[in-house]
Amino acid sequence: MCLAIPGKIIEIKEKKAIVDFGGIKREADISFVEDLHINDFVLVHVGFAIQKVEEEVARETYRLLAEIEIQDELAKNGV
């Protein structure tokens, strides 16, 4: 429940964004993080972006998460 998942912002509508988690697209609230743009990477936790991250960090975290069953994480705890 404390694991946040990185994704790429592909669309922004005011305080909401569409975030791409390796092909799975979900809406996320971006009101906690200032100054976000399309193509930025963010850590998302239970539907909220909590931190902007560098692309490399996101990709690295993503590789790990892919190993620890990201599908489970997305389905169960949501993002």
Added chain:
Amino acid sequence: MDEIILKINEISKDMGEVRIMEVCGGHTNTIMKYGIRDILPKNIKLISGPGCPVCVTSQYDIDCMIELAIKGIKVATYGDMTNVPGSKMSLKDAQELGADVKTIYSVDQIINDKERVFFAVGFETTTPMTAVLLSKGIKVFCAHKVIPPAMRVLTKEMKIDGFIDPGHVSTIIGSEIWKNLDIPVPQVISSFKPEGLLKATYELLKLIKENRIEVLNEYPEVVFPQGNLVAKKLIENNLKFVDAEWRGIGIIPNSGLAPINPELDARIIYKDLFNDVKSSENNGCRCGEIVRGLIEPVQCKFFGKECTPSSPMGACMVSESEGACAIAYKYGKSLSA
């Protein structure tokens, strides 16, 4: 990774038994998946602490939510929580009996539902989202906890030489705050990568060896000194510290949160409905000892037999991403080093 293992072997040679506790279920998951306990020298013990929010939620709180649901109040909570057995049944069982229990993955799903009570669980990473709900006037039964007071209690009760501090909790609260929390042993904030956890272990061993009670941030790419200021402000504006009951540990002063606005606090609004709640934890489940790091899952006679993720007897067998028993079951290993 080999190089860091060699360094750990070298530094720990003359250290005697060192006990390091991780307090984040995500870290426990990586440690178990990659067999990190087996890689480390025998005298270096990694112990899983109370890092699973579902697991530390008290039986009484779960029973209160089931009582609300059974009595016809609409409730909502995050996934794993619905499967945790209460004294008589789980929220899922209540749902099967006709109660309105909504499982959500984001508070956004109930942000306009003023009839519903949100059962809020989780540590600092999950708290800001509850603050958003409160700011929109949604009622909350708050079982949120903050982890540092539990860490302080555990250092008094058992031998802990250092902590691996949680990663994404620190993304919210920042790295600086750990220095001022009166935790009497060294701490290292770690990432979730296996090599990151090994590096954190090595840095922690160095601090322990040199007797330096300091905090190192080994996850600076996502943990900043001040954390997430917007999220922290939201928490501060909507929630206040209260004493809270932890499964297996008991009541810890100022370790929980409650809505500042009593009109949104379900514990106050529905307090008459909770008079009938009688909680008991005497089915033999040893989850309470597991969250304190006193025993390993395999030491429980029910582990993997009567108690499995598809039929959990206790909270630690529910969350496959954070519960010590469910993780041990998933990877088919004991939690002993």
